[in-house]
Amino acid sequence: MEQQQRYIFGDRDEKGLYPVTVDDIPAGTVHRRHGSWYATMPGHYLVKRYTDRHQAAAHLVTLIDQGIRPTGEAPTPRTPGDLIKSLRATSSYSHLVPPLRLSLANLVRAAEAMARLAELGWKPLEGYPGADQPWLMQCRLRGWQGRRFWSHLRGRNGDGIPRPITRHPGCKPVSEHAQALSDLAALRISTCPCPPFPRDKHPMDADTCLDILTSIQAALDDHAHMSALVHARSILEPCPAATRRATALRAAYERHAKAQQGLKADKRK
Structure with a gap:
């Protein structure tokens, strides 16, 4: 009880951080990520997780x-987040936001989320932070910028209905959303038109996606995060055919996961 009386929470900011003062001293912030709480203090690297704020x-x-x-x-510290920043030669903000773990599952979720954002008329302005973290994005109907939770935009309980229905203050009337999104849909295609960079076009079939995911996993197993992120660019960079790419990535990921389960089963024999 004594400690609880000594700290005071401030208002949550747009990034999800709660400032904390201790004995009237600005001590740092606390924030929630993926069910756990973390403390941050400028000048100190804190990684321990807690059950509540x-x-x-x-x-x-x-x-x-x-x-x-x-x-x-x-x-x-030197983390995948640092490496992500070093790959900003691309104009997109399409890589994962630290401290989201660099993994095949998160990469595929990121690709799916960004493809769905395009369908819903949103443009990400930073990397995918995870479903339950505020994500900076821009409305392609009105240009509004702000933070939205992907868990809200993808719908609740599997209904696929993005919230809020009104999108944001000052957006087009709800009655005009369907036509506006239909107009944007005409810009999406099923074939990658992007120039080869750094080597090939963005993958559009499960076999090619499986090759890329396999390469990423091999790099992660060798702790070669820079190499993993170079491979990841082809599945996370903006592309007019992002919807088809995301579908292929999901199929490839399921094949990869099934193969890994088979290998583990063989080792147990």
Whole structure:
């Protein structure tokens, strides 16, 4: 109880961070990601997870009691997030946002989410952060920019109905949405028209996608994150045929997962 009385939560910002003051000292922030809570303090790298925001804030109290204070910008260790930033030669913001784990499952989910955003008339302005994190995007109907949760846009309980129905303040009337999205749909095609970069066009069939996923997994197994991200560009970069690519990626991922299960079964024999 003593620690709970010493910290105060501020209002949640657009990135999902709650500022925390301890004994009137700005101590850092806490945030929720994928069911767990984390504490952050500028100048210190904190990775421990907690079950609720009060436990995370209590950790900031402990740091303050140890004489530790925020010191400028938090140092960032060499992580996949750093490597992602080094690949910004592409004009897209299509890679994963740290600390979302770099994995085949997350890469495929990211490709599917961005393909569906195009169908819904949204443009991502940063990498896919996960379903339950605020995602910066732009409305292609009115140009509005802000953060939306992918879990809301993809619909609830499998109904596929994006929320909110009104999209955002100042958007077109709901009655005009269907026609506006139909007009945008004419820009989507089933064949990749993009120039080969760095080597081939974006993959559009399950066999090619399986080759890429296999290469990514091999790089991850060797802890070669830069190599994995280079391969990942072809499945995450914007493409007018992103819907077809996402479908092929899902089929390839399921084949890859099934093959991995078979290998594990053989090893147990």
